[in-house]
Amino acid sequence: xxxxxxxxxxxxxxxxxxxxxxxxxxxxxxxxxxxxxxxxxxxxxxxxxxxxxxxxxxxxxxxxxxxxxxxxxxxxxxxxxxxxxxxxxxxxxxxxxxxxxxxxxxxxxxxxxxxxxxxxxxxxxxxxxxxxxxxxxxxxxxxxxxxxxxxxxxxxxxxxxxxxxxxxxxxxxxxxxxxxxxxxxxxxxxxxxxxxxxxxxxxxxxxxxxxxxxxxxxxxxxxxxxxxxxxxxxxxxxxxxxxxxxxxxxxxxxxxxxxxxxxxxxxxxxxxxxxxxxxxxxxxxxxxxxxxxxxxxxxxxxxxxxxxxxxxxxxxxxxxxxxxxxxxxxxxxxxxxxxxxxxxxxxxxxxxxxxxxxxxxxxxxxxxxxxxxxxxxxxxxxxxxxxxxxxxxxxxxxxxxxxxxxxxxxxxxxxxxxxxxxxxxxxxxxxxxxxxxxxxxxxxxxxxxxxx
Amino acid sequence: xxxxxxxxxxxxxxxxxxxxxxxxxxxxxxxxxxxxxxxxxxxxxxxxxxxxxxxxxxxxxxxxxxxxxxxxxxxxxxxxxxxxxxxxxxxxxxxxxxxxxxxxxxxxxxxxxxxxxxxxxxxxxxxxxxxxxxxxxxxxxxxxxxxxxxxxxxxxxxxxxxxxxxxxxxxxxxxxxxxxxxxxxxxxxxxxxxxxxxxxxxxxxxxxxxxxxxxxxxxxxxxxxxxxxxxxxxxxxxxxxxxxxxxxxxxxxxxxxxxxxxxxxxxxxxxxxxxxxxxxxxxxxxxxxxxxxxxxxxxxxxxxxxxxxxxxxxxxxxxxxxxxxxxxxxxxxxxxxxxxxxxxxxxxxxxxxxxxxxxxxxxxxxxxxxxxxxxxxxxxxxxxxxxxxxxxxxxxxxxxxxxxxxxxxxxxxxxxxxxxxxxxxxxxxxxxxxxxxxxxxxxxxxxxxxxx
Numbered sequence: 001x002x003x004x005x006x007x008x009x010x011x012x013x014x015x016x017x018x019x020x021x022x023x024x025x026x027x028x029x030x031x032x033x034x035x036x037x038x039x040x041x042x043x044x045x046x047x048x049x050x051x052x053x054x055x056x057x058x059x060x061x062x063x064x065x066x067x068x069x070x071x072x073x074x075x076x077x078x079x080x081x082x083x084x085x086x087x088x089x090x091x092x093x094x095x096x097x098x099x100x101x102x103x104x105x106x107x108x109x110x111x112x113x114x115x116x117x118x119x120x121x122x123x124x125x126x127x128x129x130x131x132x133x134x135x136x137x138x139x140x141x142x143x144x145x146x147x148x149x150x151x152x153x154x155x156x157x158x159x160x161x162x163x164x165x166x167x168x169x170x171x172x173x174x175x176x177x178x179x180x181x182x183x184x185x186x187x188x189x190x191x192x193x194x195x196x197x198x199x200x201x202x203x204x205x206x207x208x209x210x211x212x213x214x215x216x217x218x219x220x221x222x223x224x225x226x227x228x229x230x231x232x233x234x235x236x237x238x239x240x241x242x243x244x245x246x247x248x249x250x251x252x253x254x255x256x257x258x259x260x261x262x263x264x265x266x267x268x269x270x271x272x273x274x275x276x277x278x279x280x281x282x283x284x285x286x287x288x289x290x291x292x293x294x295x296x297x298x299x300x301x302x303x304x305x306x307x308x309x310x311x312x313x314x315x316x317x318x319x320x321x322x323x324x325x326x327x328x329x330x331x332x333x334x335x336x337x338x339x340x341x342x343x344x345x346x347x348x349x350x351x352x353x354x355x356x357x358x359x360x361x362x363x364x365x366x367x368x369x370x371x372x373x374x375x376x377x378x379x380x381x382x383x384x385x386x387x388x389x390x391x392x393x394x395x396x397x398x399x400x401x402x403x404x405x406x407x408x409x410x411x412x413x414x415x416x417x418x419x420x421x422x423x424x425x426x427x428x429x430x431x432x433x434x435x436x437x438x439x440x441x442x443x444x445x446x447x448x449x450x451x452x
Numbered sequence: 453x454x455x456x457x458x459x460x461x462x463x464x465x466x467x468x469x470x471x472x473x474x475x476x477x478x479x480x481x482x483x484x485x486x487x488x489x490x491x492x493x494x495x496x497x498x499x500x501x502x503x504x505x506x507x508x509x510x511x512x513x514x515x516x517x518x519x520x521x522x523x524x525x526x527x528x529x530x531x532x533x534x535x536x537x538x539x540x541x542x543x544x545x546x547x548x549x550x551x552x553x554x555x556x557x558x559x560x561x562x563x564x565x566x567x568x569x570x571x572x573x574x575x576x577x578x579x580x581x582x583x584x585x586x587x588x589x590x591x592x593x594x595x596x597x598x599x600x601x602x603x604x605x606x607x608x609x610x611x612x613x614x615x616x617x618x619x620x621x622x623x624x625x626x627x628x629x630x631x632x633x634x635x636x637x638x639x640x641x642x643x644x645x646x647x648x649x650x651x652x653x654x655x656x657x658x659x660x661x662x663x664x665x666x667x668x669x670x671x672x673x674x675x676x677x678x679x680x681x682x683x684x685x686x687x688x689x690x691x692x693x694x695x696x697x698x699x700x701x702x703x704x705x706x707x708x709x710x711x712x713x714x715x716x717x718x719x720x721x722x723x724x725x726x727x728x729x730x731x732x733x734x735x736x737x738x739x740x741x742x743x744x745x746x747x748x749x750x751x752x753x754x755x756x757x758x759x760x761x762x763x764x765x766x767x768x769x770x771x772x773x774x775x776x777x778x779x780x781x782x783x784x785x786x787x788x789x790x791x792x793x794x795x796x797x798x799x800x801x802x803x804x805x806x807x808x809x810x811x812x813x814x815x816x817x818x819x820x821x822x823x824x825x826x827x828x829x830x831x832x833x834x835x836x837x838x839x840x841x842x843x844x845x846x847x848x849x850x851x852x853x854x855x856x857x858x859x860x861x862x863x864x865x866x867x868x869x870x871x872x873x874x875x876x877x878x879x880x881x882x883x884x885x886x887x888x889x890x891x892x893x894x895x896x897x898x899x900x901x902x903x904x
Contacts, residue, residue: 010885043820043880057820156879290875302878305885310873322873330877339877368495368509397881401853404876405860411874412864421762421774422863423742424856425782425791426754427608428495429849433462433757 001026003315004089004102006079006251010301011282012108013038013061014308015315016071019106022316028071029100031091033078036133037063042301044136045157048143049164055133082107082255084275104277104315107257107265108308109248111283111299116152116243119215124223126238127216130157131245139240143168146237150174150226152213153243154181159197159333161240162205166334172205173234175226177212177243184329186344188359189392192376196336196394208232245299247284260286262297269321271311279315281307288324291342291389291410292351298327326390328407330400337399341407342390345380354383358443362436364398366428375399379406379416379440386415386448391440398430402437416444453478455767456541456554458531458703462753463734464560465490465513466760467767468523471558474768480523481552483543485530488585489515494753496588497609500595501616507585534559534707536727556729556767559709559717560760561700563735563751568604568695571667576675579668579691582609591692595620598689602626602678604665605695606633611785613692614657618786624657625686627678629664629695636781638796640811641844644828648788648846660684697751699736712738714749721773723763731767733759740776743794743841743862744803750779778842780859782852789851793859794842797832806835810895814888816850818880827851831858831868831892838867838900843892850882854889868896 003019005012008030020028030037038061047055063073074091081090088099113129115121128139143149149165151158154176165172174181180190181197194207208228215227216239225235247264258274260266265285267273273280283299287307303325313320328341348355357380364375373396380389391406393399409419420441426433434442455471457464460482472480482489490513499507515525526543533542540551565581567573580591595601601617603610606628617624626633632642633649646659660680667679668691677687699716710726712718717737719725725732735751739759755777765772780793800807809832816827825848832841843858845851861871872893878885886894 040818040820040880040885042878042885043818046821046880051822052820300878301885302876302883302887306873306890326875328875328877330879330882332879332881337882341875341877366492366495368492368504369498370503398853400877400882401850401856404853404857407875407877408857408860408866408871409864412861412866412870414860414864418864419860421758423778423780423793423859424754425780425793425852425859426494426752427782427784428492428498429784430782430789430852431754433492433494433753435754438758 001103002101003028003104003106004100005030005106005108006089007108007110007282007284008032008037008073009034009039009041009110010304011110011308011311012106014305015106015108015281015312016066017061017069018309018312019316020069020071022312022318024070030066030071030073031077031079031089032075034132035075037061037066037073037075039133040301041131044130045160045164047136048140048161049167055137058133079251082251082278084255087277104279106311106315107252107273107278107280107284108282109251109284111245111247113241114244114246115241116213118213120218121216123221124216124218125221126223128238128240130161130240130242142238143170146170148173148236150234150236150239152239152241154207155184155242155244156329156331158242160331161242163333166205170204173236174205174207175211175213175228176207176209179210181207181209182338185338185340185392186346186378189376189378189394193336193338193394197333200334245283247297247299249284252280252284260295260297262286264297266295269323270314270319271307271322272314279311281311287322290324290326292347294351296325296327298325300329326407326410328403330403335396336394337397338394339400339403340390340392341403342388342410343380344390344392348380348382348389353389355380355389356383356444356447357381358440358447360436360440360443362439363432364396364436365430366432369428371429373398375402375436377402377436377440379444381416381444381448383448386417388414388416388419402435405437416441416448420445453555454553455480455556455558456552457482457558457560458541459560459562459734459736460484460489460525461486461491461493461562462756463562463760463763464558466757467558467560467733467764468518469513469521470761470764471768472521472523474764474770476522482518482523482525483529483531483541484527486584487527489513489518489525489527491585492753493583496582497612497616499588500592500613501619507589510585531703534703534730536707539729556731558763558767559704559725559730559732559736560734561703561736563697563699565693566696566698567693568665570665572670573668575673576668576670577673578675578689579693581693582613594690595622598622600688602686602688602691604691604693606659607636607694607696608781608783610694612783613694615785618657622656625688626657626659627663627665627680628659628661631662633659633661634790637790637792637844638798638830641828641830641846645788645790645846649785652786697735699749699751701736704732704736712747712749714738716749718747721775722766722771723759723774724766731763733763739774742776742778744799746803748777748779750777752781778859778862780855782855787848788846789849790846791852791855792842792844793855794840794862795832796842796844800832800834800841805841807832807841808835808896808899809833810892810899812888812892812895814891815884816848816888817882818884821880823881825850827854827888829854829888829892831896833868833896833900835900838869840866840868840871854887857889868893868900872897
């Protein structure tokens, strides 16, 4: 049996390793246009920051390890076409083109950075995106010779890069087209993140919200400034674009495989596309949202790993449904933890719920302890049923802990009332006597119709 | 309406504050034989350690705050008798005895240290227990003049004290009658805790397991050594007894209120004792275990707070069931986090389950990050049904995070299969791509009959 996997960063690498274990006799091949396989893309901001100096720490499995496991890896080998009736893929390298047969195909083509519509955006060598190992190496090299940087976009990756650059002494300008930073969060939480970051003394970074970069200015392939639609000119030594990603779904779409509203590949719970022997997993495909029931596109490394595993199991004939995602995420920026799970208030309304929410801000552990930090925690529930819908936390490093407990509650479709007396651990170095998560549930209880 | 509350540390203080808000016209009084009211007993080891210097940081609400809220607080006023037919309590202070009427009585008498059966245990001034504010003050004072200490008992409090004394430069001997330290954990985890603590270089502490202190030796009210049943003599400047606690339930029992097998007061889900207008909450009463369904006695500050609130609501006529506890706990000893929830393997067998378990030891965040620590995580499930039963974690500071997610899963009665694709947050500073909790679930899945 020939199993072809297109793409090998997270989902593809996981799928290959898993399916080879399940079907040791199968011929398993990974084709990727990348120069590396199986690496932690999420680690690039920390490599750029200098938390470690050898980029090879980001590699999970080497080509040699794949080969030793009996898996073929073809780097810089782009699949240009999927021929569904023939069950073949057209693979092109720099020098060669060939057709490869498949019995099962797993598409794990991932996502790529969105390139905003900016004049000259492709004309300079010091304009970067952050996705591949080479991107990280190039940005770090340039950063070490730079004094100023412009980051376009203030989402998770934008703020992780902000930390990296600030810690390396650069003056950072962040341009955000929305009226607020970290727009994945609800407005009230976004505003708190901004306030928190802007309260840092002697900070060497500035946010420009409601601003769009219209043009990049420079000469001899070197950008020297950006110009915004409001007419601002900000001089810079380098520019990083982190305005989001788009799914690499064109290959599938061209072959006639169904894509969803998001543009990503549609799959069922078995990670099967509209063509039964073709599976998709990771950042190139949609997944069901566990709370809204909608098909959503939440490209995240943790999900990619799970989906790669599930796709492999199903492709190997072992029925394994993937129930869906919550969109749980966490990110750090300069000692601020930002974390979320489930639906935001806005998404809850769009999904037909009647959301109510509660917010608490309090110390994250008992205030007499030396390492006390703070947490602001927002939890959203459906007013009518009390069903928990989502939550967001910002604060010190322990903020993500509460979001993981909440994610578990969302997975179990718990109500506020179910959760409120949850026996969470307590000891002064770890929590307040009544955990912030229980405090917020107690308040929320009084706001849902289904009283508790 | 007269509401009398006996005891005012955690459950009693919480109950008083809550019921006064619910019934503003009621006459609410706290009687306690203590010299303080409403304080964090769990914080005493950290006060002793010197994390903060003013013990008043441990006080949650002062007498003045209670009075301002219209709540009477009677310190050093011991309730000597509950007269059920008369609905009165007999209160004795040093100089005075009087009878007080109650319409609702809330018993929150807490627990007291177990005094082991040791010759001369009560004859010396430098033999301590850790429960009240005065205990903390006395131990800290003595510690600052001491070089050696013997701790009797190696449970949560024993190990918290170990940290406190070690950080203050004392030579510490811990005597444990069991064959292992931290015997609340399963044997394998206990052994790992021991190994971890004993791997600390130049450590100034020693564990003696399978040892019982038979006698305390000294003169002029000053202990100078302990003698063990195996004949060891360990010289010391002070001795702290932390061999567990016993419920202060005699008052209730003498009045004819039903107590359980543990000796603590039996209550129903409304925290009601066998006498309908008498409630009990906190360390003096039993509670249902959410997994085993048994009535258990798990005296913990976080539970006491919840029960105090629930007792107040029900005493005020607002139907509020308390579903029970998981026995979730966490403790720190010298950078080791030890945390647990639900049933241990041993308890699972005793409760009629057919437990299987999985253990993983791995980095707690991606290994290329500078603050990487480690975690060993054990999760227990029922082989037949896949129902999650409990778990234990030891490791770096993030170990408790996984236990709180697991506690939430236990509360929801999730199976291994329900949990395995839980959308937990991931980012390199916070987790591994596949969280240790998901790793352990994946292994556990293959060991339960209800495959996933």
